[in-house]
Amino acid sequence: MENKRKILFLTGDFTEDYETMVPFQMLQMVGFEVHAVCPDKKKGDIVKTAIHDFEGDQTYTEKPGHHFQLNYSFSDVNLSDYDGLVIAGGRAPEYLRLNPKVLEMTRYFMENNKPLAAICHGIQILTAARVVNGRRLTAYPAVGPEVELAGGTYVDVPVTDTVVDGNLVTSPAWPGHASFIREFLQVLGVKIELKAAMAEATA
Numbered sequence: 751m752e753n754k755r756k757i758l759f760l761t762g763d764f765t766e767d768y769e770t771m772v773p774f775q776m777l778q779m780v781g782f783e784v785h786a787v788c789p790d791k792k793k794g795d796i797v798k799t800a801i802h803d804f805e806g807d808q809t810y811t812e813k814p815g816h817h818f819q820l821n822y823s824f825s826d827v828n829l830s831d832y833d834g835l836v837i838a839g840g841r842a843p844e845y846l847r848l849n850p851k852v853l854e855m856t857r858y859f860m861e862n863n864k865p866l867a868a869i870c871h872g873i874q875i876l877t878a879a880r881v882v883n884g885r886r887l888t889a890y891p892a893v894g895p896e897v898e899l900a901g902g903t904y905v906d907v908p909v910t911d912t913v914v915d916g917n918l919v920t921s922p923a924w925p926g927h928a929s930f931i932r933e934f935l936q937v938l939g940v941k942i943e944l945k946a947a948m949a950e951a952t953a
Contacts, residue, residue: 754783758832762842767799767815768924785822792823839870847878867919867934887920888913
């Protein structure tokens with residue numbers, strides 16, 4: 751991409767480690783300028799991440815993850831500059847959805863039919879913003895009842911899958927990153943072409 755298109759990436763303290771680190775880097779890899787932001791934090795500040803995993807308990811375990819450095823200030827965001835919004839999961843959405851500006855941002859992308867991707871508990875921000883009514887989407891299963899209460903249709907899919915409904919791309923959790931980002935790129939209108947050497951190697 752000659753003139754880099756921009757993605758707004760919303761994260762926060764105790765976001766899920768993979769769900770911040772991996773999509774952020776994958777979108778940069780294909781050429782987007784990705785602005786990672788968190789309310790009340792500025793460029794250079796860090797958010798603490800958490801590692802969620804399944805180890806035989808009835809729900810996920812949580813362990814300290816990495817420190818993730820924000821590369822843009824929340825207060826400097828101009829929504830019209832961005833081609834899409836990504837909302838990370840983990841515990842961050844639980845408190846981020848209490849911020850009126852976060853809900854305003856979410857509504858902006860949905861009301862303007864701009865690509866929006868949310869994963870795992872990130873869907874809690876969508877339900878709080880009241881933008882899922884009449885939409886089909888997935889989420890971490892424990893968030894499913896919230897989707898239904900907000901007027902959406904919760905789609906129960908394998909953890910590696912993704913649900914696309916128009917501009918909205920959702921996945922249950924980080925094992926779905928490959929399909930999650932692939933589908934988001936398609937909604938953004940991005941096509942990735944294999945180089946000739948790669949094609950020859952598989953011929």
